[in-house]
Amino acid sequence: MRLPTLVWKELRERPSAMLTSGLTILLGVAAVVAIRHVTVHAEGEVHRQLVALGANVLILPSEATLQDYYAADQSGKTLPEEHVSEVFFAGLTGVEKVSPKLSVPATFSGQPVILTGILPQSEFKTKVAWQSVSMFAPKKHEACQRAKSLTAEPDEAPEALAKNRSIEQLNKNEILVGADIAERTGLKSGKSASLFNETFQVLAVLPRTGTVDDGRVFAHLHTVQRLAGTGEVVNAIEIVGCCEAAAGDLIPQLRKLLPNTKVVTISQVVQTQVGVNRLITKTSWFVLAVLVTIGCATVAGAIAANVRERRREIGTLMALGATPSFVSRMFLLKALWLGVGCGSFGCLMGIGLAMWLGPQWAGVAIQPLPGLSTLAVFSASGLAIVAAYWPARKAASLDPCVCFQEV
Amino acid sequence: MFRLENVQKTYSRHGATVTAFQCAEMTIDAGEYVAILGPSGSGKTTLLSLLGGMLSPSKGGVWLGEQSLYELSVTERAKLRRELLGFVFQTFNLVPYLTALENVQVPLCLAGISSNEQQERAALMLSRFGLTERLRHKPSEMSVGQQQRVALARTLVSNPRIILADEPTGNLDPESRELVLNSLTECHREGRTVVMVTHDPVAAKRAGRILQLIGGELRDQGDAYGRRSAA
Ligand SMILES: Nc1ncnc2c1ncn2[C@@H]1O[C@H](COP(=O)(O)OP(=O)(O)OP(=O)(O)O)[C@@H](O)[C@H]1O
Ligand SMILES: [Mg+2]
Numbered sequence: 080m081r082l083p084t085l086v087w088k089e090l091r092e093r094p095s096a097m098l099t100s101g102l103t104i105l106l107g108v109a110a111v112v113a114i115r116h117v118t119v120h121a122e123g124e125v126h127r128q129l130v131a132l133g134a135n136v137l138i139l140p141s142e143a144t145l146q147d148y149y150a151a152d153q154s155g156k157t158l159p160e161e162h163v164s165e166v167f168f169a170g171l172t173g174v175e176k177v178s179p180k181l182s183v184p185a186t187f188s189g190q191p192v193i194l195t196g197i198l199p200q201s202e203f204k205t206k207v208a209w210q211s212v213s214m215f216a217p218k219k220h221e222a223c224q225r226a227k228s229l230t231a232e233p234d235e236a237p238e239a240l241a242k243n244r245s246i247e248q249l250n251k252n253e254i255l256v257g258a259d260i261a262e263r264t265g266l267k268s269g270k271s272a273s274l275f276n277e278t279f280q281v282l283a284v285l286p287r288t289g290t291v292d293d294g295r296v297f298a299h300l301h302t303v304q305r306l307a308g309t310g311e312v313v314n315a316i317e318i319v320g321c322c323e324a325a326a327g328d329l330i331p332q333l334r335k336l337l338p339n340t341k342v343v344t345i346s347q348v349v350q351t352q353v354g355v356n357r358l359i360t361k362t363s364w365f366v367l368a369v370l371v372t373i374g375c376a377t378v379a380g381a382i383a384a385n386v387r388e389r390r391r392e393i394g395t396l397m398a399l400g401a402t403p404s405f406v407s408r409m410f411l412l413k414a415l416w417l418g419v420g421c422g423s424f425g426c427l428m429g430i431g432l433a434m435w436l437g438p439q440w441a442g443v444a445i446q447p448l449p450g451l452s453t454l455a456v457f458s459a460s461g462l463a464i465v466a467a468y469w470p471a472r473k474a475a476s477l478d479p480c481v482c483f484q485e486v
Numbered sequence: 487m488f489r490l491e492n493v494q495k496t497y498s499r500h501g502a503t504v505t506a507f508q509c510a511e512m513t514i515d516a517g518e519y520v521a522i523l524g525p526s527g528s529g530k531t532t533l534l535s536l537l538g539g540m541l542s543p544s545k546g547g548v549w550l551g552e553q554s555l556y557e558l559s560v561t562e563r564a565k566l567r568r569e570l571l572g573f574v575f576q577t578f579n580l581v582p583y584l585t586a587l588e589n590v591q592v593p594l595c596l597a598g599i600s601s602n603e604q605q606e607r608a609a610l611m612l613s614r615f616g617l618t619e620r621l622r623h624k625p626s627e628m629s630v631g632q633q634q635r636v637a638l639a640r641t642l643v644s645n646p647r648i649i650l651a652d653e654p655t656g657n658l659d660p661e662s663r664e665l666v667l668n669s670l671t672e673c674h675r676e677g678r679t680v681v682m683v684t685h686d687p688v689a690a691k692r693a694g695r696i697l698q699l700i701g702g703e704l705r706d707q708g709d710a711y712g713r714r715s716a717a
Contacts, residue, residue, distance in 0.1 A: 080588055080595045080604055092583035395579040398540065399640075400568025400596045402561045479540040483531045483652050485577055 082405065086412045089389075100374075100381040101417055104459050105425035107370035112429025112455050113436070114363040119451065120433075120443040121359070124289075135345040136329050138162065138316040143341055157181070157312035160300075162337055166316065167203060169336055171329055173320050176200060178245040179313040181303050185296065187274055188264040193295045194274065196303030196313075197240075199249040237283040240297065245319065254279040255297040258287035274298070275306040289444055371462060378417065378466035382410050386474040393474055394482030403475035410471035411464055418463030422456040429455070487648065487679050488514040488537055493546035495532050507532040509704040512697070514681060516647075519674040521690035522683045524699030530683040533699065534650050537681060538571060539563035568597055572646035574666070576653035578637040580625040586612060586636045587621040593644040611639040631662035638669050649673050651682040655689050667692050 090097065140156035163179045178197060185194035240246045240255060249255075254274065256266055261284040266272055268283045279298065287293055304311060320329055333342045386393070393406055430447045437445035494508040507529035514520050514537075524530050535541035536548050539555045540563075548555045550570070555563060572593075580589050590608035599607075612621060615635040625633050634654075641649065651670060655663040671692055674680045682693060690696050698705045 080591045080601060082595075085584075085592075085595070088583050088588070391579060392581055395573075395575070395581070396592065396596070397564060398538065398567065398571075398573045398579075399593045400564050400571075400644075402564040404561070405596065479538075480531075480535045482540075482573070482575060482579055483535065 082408060083412060086409055086416070089409075090413060090416065096385060097381055097413075097417055100377040101421040103370075103374045103377045104418060104421035104463065105428065107374045108422045108425030108455050108459050109429040109432060111363065111367050111370060112426050112452060113432040114359065114366065115451055115455075116430060116433035116445050116448060117437050117441050117443070118360050118363060119448060120437060120445050121441045124441075124443045136318040136320060136333065137343050137345070138166070138318065138333060138337060139341040139343065140314070141339055141341050143315075155314075157309065157314055158316065158340060160304075160311040160313050162340065163198070163313065163316055165336060166318065166333065169332075171332055171336075173329060174318055176245045176319040177203065177316060178319070179300060179316045181300055181307075181309065181313045182295075183303060183307040183309065185274060185306075187260065187296055188266075188272065190260070190263060192260055193291070194303055194307075195295045195297050196300035197246060197249065197297055198300045199246050201248050238286055240283075240285060245317075246297075249282065249297075249299050250280075251299045251302045252277075252279055253282040253299070255283050255285055256281060257285050257293040257295045257297075259293040260296060261285075277306070290442065374459075375462055375466040378414055378463050379470060382414055382467040383470040383473070385413070386410060386470050386477075389474075390477060390481045391484065393477050394479045394484075397477070397479035398482045406477070407471040407475035410467055410474055414463040414467030414471075415460055418460030419456065422459030422463075425459070426452045426455050487516040487518070487551060488512075488681075489549040490536070491547050491549075493536065493543045493548060495529075495536065495541065496544045505702045507536065507699075507702050507704075512704055514679065516679055517674070517677050519670070519680040519692070519694040520682070521693035521696045522681065522699055523685065523687060523690045523696055525685060528699040529702040530685075530699055531652055532702075533704070534652050534681065534683050538573065538650050539567060568593065568644070570647050572641035572644065572649045574637060574641050574649065574651035574654040574670075576656040578625070578633045578657075580633055580636055580640075582625055585622050585624055586617060586628065586632075586639075589625070589636055590640045590643050593640060597644060607643055608639070611643045612636070615639050630657060631659060631665070634658060634662055634666060638666065642669075642673070646678070648679045649681070651680070653684055654682060655684065655686060663689070 094101075138158065140158050143156050160179065163177060166174070167177050178200075181196040182193050183196075185192055187194070237246055237248070237255060246255070254272065256264075256272075260266070264272070266281050266284065268281050270281050271278050272281055273279070274296065285292065285297075298306075300313065303309075318329065318333070330342055330344060333340075393401075396406065397403075430445075430452065434445045434447075437443050490509055490512040492510060493512075495506045497504045497506055522530050522533060532541065536543055537550075539548075539550070539558070542556050550566070553566075555566075558566065581592065584592070587605065587608050590611055591604040594604040594607060609618075609621060612618065615638060617632060617635055617639070620628060620632060620636075623632075625636070628636065634657075649670065654666050654670070658666065667689055670680050670682060674694070680693070682689070684690055
C-alpha cells in the first residue's frame with residue numbers, strides 16, 4: 080500500500096462527498112471547452128470567409144439587417160431588379176461580377192428548402208454584346224493585379240457557383256442543388272425534379288460549403304420570380320470586385336448610384352461577426368472566471384469538510400508516524416485526481432457538446448483542439464490543487480492528540 | 487528511557503488557565519511496564535501525548551533517551567514515533583475505509599516498506615491474533631474484540647520499542663480485555679517499554695509500577711505491591 084492507494088480507497092469509499100465539487104469541475108471544464116472550441120472555430124471561419132469573399136460588396140434593401148453573409152438574401156425585403164442593370168451599365172471600375180439573388184421558401188421532394196434565383200453571367204455578356212460597345216460596361220481596374228474583366232474569363236463548371244458565387248450558364252428549366260439537399264433526396268446531376276409543380280433538370284450538385292448554401296436549390300432568377308409571383312425584384316445584389324481596393328472604391332459610387340439601398344462590404348459584414356465573436360470570447364472569459372471561482376470554492380469547501388470529518392483518522396496516522404507532508408499530500412493528491420478525472424471527462428463532454436451544437440448555433444464544423452483540451456485539463460487540475468492547498472495545510476498542522484479523543 | 491523535568495501543560499480558555507498536567511520529575515526506564523491511574527480529567531491522556539511527542543509542554547522538557555523530544559521538528563518527531571513508538575487507543579482508531587490487512591499495513595506504509603513486505607508482515611501479525619479469516623474485512627464488519635485485535639496487530643507490526651496505551655481495555659468485554667492485557671504483558675516480557683493509562687485498578691496491577699495522577703499531579707504509587715521505584 081502506498082499513499083495513492085490510501086487516497087484512492089478513501090475516495091472510492093464515499094464518492095458522494097466529492098460529488099458537488101467533481102460536478103462543478105466537470106461542468107465548468109465542459110462549458111469552457113465547448114465555448115472556446117466554438118469561438119476558435121468561428122474565428123477561423125470568419126477569417127476563411129474574409130479571405131474567400133474579401134472583395135465583395137452587397138447591395139441590400141435599406142431596411143435589411145445583416146448577421147450572416149451567406150444568408151444576406153433571406154431577409155424577405157426586396158429591391159427592384161432594375162438596379163442590377165443600373166449597376167452593370169454604370170461602368171464602375173473594378174466590378175468583376177454582378178449577381179442578384181432572390182430567395183423564396185419552397186417545397187422540394189417533400190422537404191422545405193430555400194429556392195434561390197440567380198442570374199447567369201452569360202446574360203450580361205449578351206447584354207454587353209447587344210450594347211455593341213463596351214463603353215457602358217464595367218471598366219477594368221487599372222491598379223488591380225489579378226484584374227480580369229467581366230467578359231474575359233468565363234466561370235468553369237456549374238459547380239463553381241459554390242466558390243465563385245456566380246454561374247456562367249443556367250437555363251430557365253435547370254436547377255442546382257446544395258449538398259445537403261442532394262444527400263437528403265438522393266438527386267444527381269442529369270436527373271429531373273419537380274418544383275412548384277414544374278419539372279426541372281438538375282444541372283449539378285454543388286460541393287459542400289458548410290454554409291446555408293448547402294440547403295439551397297438554385298434556379299434562374301426569372302424562373303423563381305415567375306414561380307413565386309414576386310414580380311421583378313431581388314433580395315440582394317452581390318458584386319464581386321476584382322480586389323479589396325476596388326471594393327472599397329466602389330462603395331461611395333454605389334451609394335450615390337442607388338441611394339435607397341444599403342451598400343455594405345463583406346469586411347463590414349464580417350466585422351459584425353468578428354464583433355459577435357469577440358463578445359462571445361469576452362463572455363467566455365467571464366464565464367471562465369465565474370466557474371473558476373465557484374469551482375475553487377467548492378473544491379476548497381469539500382476538502383475542508385473532508386479534513387474536518389477525518390480529524391481523528393489524521394491524528395491516528397500522525398500518531399503512527401505520518402509526517403505533516405504525508406498528510407497534506409493525501410488531500411492534495413485527492414484534489415489532483417478530482418481535477419484530472421472530472422477535468423478530462425468534462426473536457427470530452429465539452430468537445431462533444433461543441434461538435435454537436437457548433438454547426439447548429441455558429442454554423443461552423445468543430446474539430447477537437449488538442450492543445451486547448453490539454454490546457455483545460457491541466458488548468459482544472461492545477462486549480463483543484465490550489466483550492467485544496469489551505470485545507471491540506473490545515474490537515475497537516477492538526478494536533479495529533481485528536482487521536483485520543485473519543486467519538 | 488523517558489524523563490520529564492518540571493513539565494507543565496496548561497490550557498488557557500476564556501481567560502481561565504487550566505493545568506492539565508504537571509510534574510517535577512519523572513523517569514520511566516527502558517523495559518518498564520508502567521500503569522498510570524487516575525480519575526477522569528486528571529491528565530492521563532495529556533501525559534501520554536507528552537510522552538508520544540504529540541503535545542508540546544507549556545514548560546519543562548521531555549526526554550526520550552538522550553533526545554529532548556520537543557527540540558525536534560514536527561516531522562522529526564513523526565519519524566521518531568514511526569520508528570520507536572506504538573499506540574493503543576481506547577477506541578481502536580482503525581481507518582474505516584481500509585480492510586483489517588490494510589489497516590495493519592499503514593505503519594509499514596508510512597515507513598516506506600515495499601507493498602509485498604507490508605502484506606506479508608501484516609498478514610503474519612494478524613494471524614498471530616487469530617484473524618486470518620478476517621484479512622479482507624473492514625472495521626465495520628468486525629466485532630469490537632476483533633477490532634481491538636486488529637488495532638493491536640497494527641501497533642505491533644512495526645515492532646516498536648515503546649508501547650503507549652490509552653485506556654486499552656475501556657471499551658471491551660472481559661475476554662477481549664484479558665487478551666489485550668496479556669498482549670501488553672507479553673510486550674513487556676519481550677523487553678519493550680509499556681506505558682498504560684487506565685482508570686481500572688485491576689488492570690493497573692499487571693504493571694510493574696503504578697503512577698497515580700490526581701488533578702494533574704503525578705504521584706508514584708510504587709509497584710503492585712506498594713513498593714516505590716528507585717526513581
Ligand atoms: N485541548 C484542550 N483544551 C483545554 N483543556 C484541555 C484540552 N485537553 C485537555 N484539557 C483539560 O486537561 C485536563 C486533563 O485532560 P485529559 O484528557 O488528559 O484527562 P484524562 O485523565 O485523560 O481523562 P479521561 O479519563 O476522561 O480520558 C482536563 O481537565 C481537560 O479538560
Ligand atoms: Mg483520556
